[in-house]
Amino acid sequence: MRKLVFSLVLILVTARVAAFEIEDHSTFGPKQAQEVLRILSTTDTAIFAPMIQSYLANNPDTFIDYTVASSTDVMGAVLQQSQPFDLVISSAMDLQTKLANDGYVQKHVSGVTGALPVWAKWNDMVFAFTQEPAAIVISEAAFQGLDMPRSREDLITAMRRNPERFRGRVGTYDVRQSGLGYLFATQESRVSETYWRLTEVMGSLGARLYCCSSQMIDDVASGELAVAYNVLGSYAFQRSDLDGIRIVLPSDFTTVMLRSVVVPKTAPSPELAGRFADHMLEQAHSNSGNFDIRRWLGPSDGAALSRINLGPGLLVYLDALKRRAFQKEWTNAILQ
Amino acid sequence: MTQPVLSGSIQRRLLILLFCASALLAVLLYFVVQSVARQVAQQSQDNILAASALSVIDSARSVDGEVIVDLPYSALSMLDSVTDERVFYVVRFGEDVLTGYAELPRPPLSKARQTAYMSADFLGEEVRIASVSRSFSADLGRDRLEVSVAQTLSGQRQTLARSSRLALGVGAGFFALAAVLAWLTARATIRPLDRLAASVSRRGPTDLRPVTAAVPQEMAPLVTSLNGFMSRLEASLNRSEDFIAEAAHRVRTPLAVVRTKAEIIQRHIRKPENKAAMREMIGAIDESSRTAGQLLDHAMVSFRLDSLAQEKVDLASLVNDMVERLRPVAEIAEIDLVIVCSDPATIQGDGILLQNALRNLLDNAIKYSPADTRVEIRLTKGDTGISLQVCDEGRGFPKAGDADLAERFTRGDNVHGIVGSGLGLTIARDVATAHGGRLILENNAGGGACASLFFPSS
Numbered sequence: 001m002r003k004l005v006f007s008l009v010l011i012l013v014t015a016r017v018a019a020f021e022i023e024d025h026s027t028f029g030p031k032q033a034q035e036v037l038r039i040l041s042t043t044d045t046a047i048f049a050p051m052i053q054s055y056l057a058n059n060p061d062t063f064i065d066y067t068v069a070s071s072t073d074v075m076g077a078v079l080q081q082s083q084p085f086d087l088v089i090s091s092a093m094d095l096q097t098k099l100a101n102d103g104y105v106q107k108h109v110s111g112v113t114g115a116l117p118v119w120a121k122w123n124d125m126v127f128a129f130t131q132e133p134a135a136i137v138i139s140e141a142a143f144q145g146l147d148m149p150r151s152r153e154d155l156i157t158a159m160r161r162n163p164e165r166f167r168g169r170v171g172t173y174d175v176r177q178s179g180l181g182y183l184f185a186t187q188e189s190r191v192s193e194t195y196w197r198l199t200e201v202m203g204s205l206g207a208r209l210y211c212c213s214s215q216m217i218d219d220v221a222s223g224e225l226a227v228a229y230n231v232l233g234s235y236a237f238q239r240s241d242l243d244g245i246r247i248v249l250p251s252d253f254t255t256v257m258l259r260s261v262v263v264p265k266t267a268p269s270p271e272l273a274g275r276f277a278d279h280m281l282e283q284a285h286s287n288s289g290n291f292d293i294r295r296w297l298g299p300s301d302g303a304a305l306s307r308i309n310l311g312p313g314l315l316v317y318l319d320a321l322k323r324r325a326f327q328k329e330w331t332n333a334i335l336q
Numbered sequence: 337m338t339q340p341v342l343s344g345s346i347q348r349r350l351l352i353l354l355f356c357a358s359a360l361l362a363v364l365l366y367f368v369v370q371s372v373a374r375q376v377a378q379q380s381q382d383n384i385l386a387a388s389a390l391s392v393i394d395s396a397r398s399v400d401g402e403v404i405v406d407l408p409y410s411a412l413s414m415l416d417s418v419t420d421e422r423v424f425y426v427v428r429f430g431e432d433v434l435t436g437y438a439e440l441p442r443p444p445l446s447k448a449r450q451t452a453y454m455s456a457d458f459l460g461e462e463v464r465i466a467s468v469s470r471s472f473s474a475d476l477g478r479d480r481l482e483v484s485v486a487q488t489l490s491g492q493r494q495t496l497a498r499s500s501r502l503a504l505g506v507g508a509g510f511f512a513l514a515a516v517l518a519w520l521t522a523r524a525t526i527r528p529l530d531r532l533a534a535s536v537s538r539r540g541p542t543d544l545r546p547v548t549a550a551v552p553q554e555m556a557p558l559v560t561s562l563n564g565f566m567s568r569l570e571a572s573l574n575r576s577e578d579f580i581a582e583a584a585h586r587v588r589t590p591l592a593v594v595r596t597k598a599e600i601i602q603r604h605i606r607k608p609e610n611k612a613a614m615r616e617m618i619g620a621i622d623e624s625s626r627t628a629g630q631l632l633d634h635a636m637v638s639f640r641l642d643s644l645a646q647e648k649v650d651l652a653s654l655v656n657d658m659v660e661r662l663r664p665v666a667e668i669a670e671i672d673l674v675i676v677c678s679d680p681a682t683i684q685g686d687g688i689l690l691q692n693a694l695r696n697l698l699d700n701a702i703k704y705s706p707a708d709t710r711v712e713i714r715l716t717k718g719d720t721g722i723s724l725q726v727c728d729e730g731r732g733f734p735k736a737g738d739a740d741l742a743e744r745f746t747r748g749d750n751v752h753g754i755v756g757s758g759l760g761l762t763i764a765r766d767v768a769t770a771h772g773g774r775l776i777l778e779n780n781a782g783g784g785a786c787a788s789l790f791f792p793s794s
């Protein structure tokens with residue numbers, strides 16, 4: 001009973017203090033449970049719920065509180081250190097890395113983390129549990145009579161040759177708004193010059209800018225967009241409800257983002273958080289089941305996969321000067 | 337023999353000393369290697385940090401009068417290339433922070449020093465900071481552009497742990513090698529001593545020659561004193577032998593005179609009790625004179641044994657001569673000397689000594705034989721060797737094969753009433769031994785004793 005009261009008070013207090021916009025909030029497991037785990041995440045509840053349920057199946061005496069917010073808000077909540085979250089899950093690997101680098105994250109070492117591949121962890125603080133490619137989502141109707149592009153070059157060629165078909169029907173992330181879009185853009189610009197040529201072509205066709213992948217997918221499905229560039233592949237692959245769209249992982253190189261989990265320094269139950277994180281990582285890296293870390297990479301042989309490295313390199317594009325310069329250059333290219 | 341009083345062991349002491357020295361050097365080596373490794377690790381970390389800071393400062397340019405720093409991706413990612421490191425940086429123009437972590441400590445830079453390093457705690461972890469600066473012109477005027485880059489130390493710790501293990505390995509290996517060398521050294525040092533001890537203890541009981549084998553310089557005083565000691569001992573032994581021989585000789589001549597006089601006087605004495613007294617006197621004189629003679633013999637034998645002559649000796653004729661020479665004495669005692677068997681036999685050696693030995697055996701046989709008995713002499717040559725046997729029909733040895741009888745001045749406990757010095761068997765044994773043979777004492781089954789000189793055929 002005391003636990004329940006305490007939890008209630010905690011929730012009320014949290015709700016009052018919360019200086020960020022909660023997109024979704026749900027709870028799992030018995031309210032009177034011995035252990036309470038609070039997760040702050042950027043991942044939609046529907047997508048992550050199976051993971052929580054698989055944990056509860058083995059640990060029924062746990063109450064899990066799951067809050068969804070935008071990656072910027074998630075970062076802000078951890079920086080404020082007033083939110084008692086045990087686990088922070090985010091698709092913004094650069095922000096997660098910055099949190100860890102700047103000392104807001106505690107180390108977690110276990111048998112599970114010891115077995116992780118080198119690329120899937122950084123400094124025993126940031127742990128990757130998905131690999132999600134940046135994909136090109138194409139409306140099959142819009143490409144009727146054209147070859148399906150397999151690479152960025154193919155896409156550039158198609159757009160240049162058929163400007164009337166694509167004008168106003170090309171979508172991509174607005175890197176000034178979307179952290180994920182910014183991450184994809186900066187990493188691609190680092191890897192290849194093609195990115196800038198593509199951006200200029202899209203700019204010349206009056207590209208439409210989006211905040212989120214799901215909207216881009218919806219617009220392609222509805223035929224409003226002919227092509228959406230740098231859509232989060234994992235979202236696209238899950239939209240089995242939509243017909244007439246084609247998801248392409250560019251064969252020249254496919255940027256792969258890692259969704260990651262960290263345990264904040266302020267976690268009230270770091271031990272429980274560690275156990276849950278281990279469960280997540282085990283599910284993801286055991287190469288089976290719903291959370292297989294390779295499930296979004298498609299049949300690609302891996303040669304063209306360009307995984308974004310966890311590490312301080314990610315801090316470079318978070319630098320204020322660098323960000324300003326990049327966004328300026330990008331704006332010049334896309335808004336003509 | 338008295339056991340020597342032991343006080344430690346040179347080899348052990350040497351080993352302990354060398355082990356201690358090796359251990360000390362190994363520990364020293366460990367610390368030296370570790371400190372060098374620490375310096376190298378520190379230096380390489382500093383170099384990487386400086387390179388990173390330089391790449392940042394190289395990206396600085398002035399755009400529209402504003403200082404723009406285009407942070408190179410590699411500037412930070414290179415710091416994380418081997419181990420996961422937390423990385424911090426700050427760019428300052430004069431006192432203004434352009435970008436980065438404003439709280440990052442500043443290593444002391446000056447106009448003269450364009451690169452500086454320091455260790456500090458930052459955001460809960462120890463970091464190494466490198467700063468570089470250069471003069472830069474912007475709208476606001478000319479000022480110093482300063483870039484600091486910092487990195488946590490997990491990589492350096494890892495390197496240090498590795499080099500620490502290496503240093504430990506080097507130290508342990510050095511110690512093991514040094515220990516083996518120390519052991520070999522200690523053994524090699526002790527070896528001349530062992531050799532000397534072995535060469536001295538290998539010597540025969542009468543070998544008092546000086547040690548002539550080469551010895552190390554440090555052992556020269558020991559060998560010198562040993563040689564001096566032995567030569568004094570030899571001189572002293574020789575002197576006492578000489579003295580005995582001289583004394584015996586001096587005593588024997590006057591004794592002969594006294595005996596002659598006593599015999600003459602005895603002839604003129606009528607009273608039977610006086611006559612008996614005189615006979616006892618003559619007996620005593622005989623004993624003395626015989627002892628003196630044997631002492632002389634013994635001295636002579638000792639002398640000749642030291643440098644044994646190697647001549648061909650015909651034992652048969654030697655036996656014959658000696659028997660003929662002693663026959664008159666035997667006849668006085670009414671004892672028959674019989675050469676039962678005389679195989680032709682020769683031996684390499686000293687004829688005079690062999691003669692002496694045989695005479696002592698025959699003397700004994702005559703002396704201990706009752707009247708009207710035979711003493712049988714056999715010279716036989718068999719497959720195993722040459723045997724020269726003297727057998728009497730007397731009282732026999734108290735215990736057959738009693739080797740003590742051949743010791744100097746030792747006589748059996750059944751010799752009452754018979755004159756003797758106890759030197760005869762000693763002489764016979766020494767001669768037999770010097771010729772590579774031995775003296776065998778045994779009793780006959782039918783009574784009487786047998787003494788044989790046995791020379792095995794080599």
